[in-house]
Amino acid sequence: MELKLSISELSEKTGLSIDTIRYYEKIGILPSPHRKGNGQREYTSGDLERFIFITQLKRTQMPLKEIDRYIQFYIDQDYESCYQVLHTHKVEIEEQMAEMSMALEKINYKLTNFKSLVSDRNGKHN
Amino acid sequence: MELKLSISELSEKTGLSIDTIRYYEKIGILPSPHRKGNGQREYTSGDLERFIFITQLKRTQMPLKEIDRYIQFYIDQDYESCYQVLHTHKVEIEEQMAEMSMALEKINYKLTNFKSLVSDRNGKHN
DNA sequence: ATAGCGCCTGGAGTATAGTCTAGGTCAAAT
DNA sequence: ATTTGACCTAGACTATACTCCAGGCGCTAT
CATH class of the missing domain: 1.20.5 (Single alpha-helices involved in coiled-coils or other helix-helix interfaces)
Structure with a gap:
């Protein structure tokens, strides 16, 4: 059984605000997570790991646009x-x-x- | 006889644009340099040195506001x-x-x- | 004397990265 | 049954740090 995280739990674990998490999802640098029946986001530990790597890139001054480029290439398996x-x-x-x-x-x-x-x-x- | 630099020369030596130099002066993190008779800015090697230190702080992610705080304390000899x-x-x-x-x-x-x-x-x- | 260049000012505009607000849904607790 | 709390969306607002523009001045070269 996989551990699931709510957006506020993810926020706590990563130190990014809930708004920032939704913002990153909107601009495409975080994949849209699975939604529960009522529409609420549900994160897996895989999501958490990706998230942590992204925040690491961000804290080392990588611009969000560049992070986005990376993510898109990753999705395209390039x-x-x-x-x-x-x-x-x-x-x-x-x-x-x-x-x-x-x-x-x-x-x-x-x-x-x-x-x-x-x-x-x-x-x-x- | 002291070497004087025009704003474009200072720009070349520091890698900051002329606009940025004037902007920094406006917000107070660079002292207003001496002006020539026609109103043009004239920088000394002392100005250049201070300028280089400022850009070093900036490139190490110090916010302009914090740089400004430092400069004001320096001016106040605090x-x-x-x-x-x-x-x-x-x-x-x-x-x-x-x-x-x-x-x-x-x-x-x-x-x-x-x-x-x-x-x-x-x-x-x- | 006039054209070009480098400089000047004040103020508007832009990019980046969020942050906040209003108005709404849903589930649990009183 | 209604209040509370966590969540939702779209879109407006903010902060930081520039960058650009219009209109003007003064020196030099033609």
């Missing part, structure tokens, strides 16, 4: 294009991580500067 | 608050980097899967 899209995103993530390291260095430098400015002003007894 | 804001952003960058590593792992896993799906379909002679 795995070569899936590979392409994901590979491009991978390169982007790597670039972003490189930028973040550089920014961190600069920020750490500034933080030490601010710290000494602050302690000087306080007569350095802290 | 270095303790500068420290706070920058420190908060540092933590955010570190979290983002952690998420990116996790996403990279998952993406690499998916990439190898897609690769084998594609080569299977092609009769695996490549």
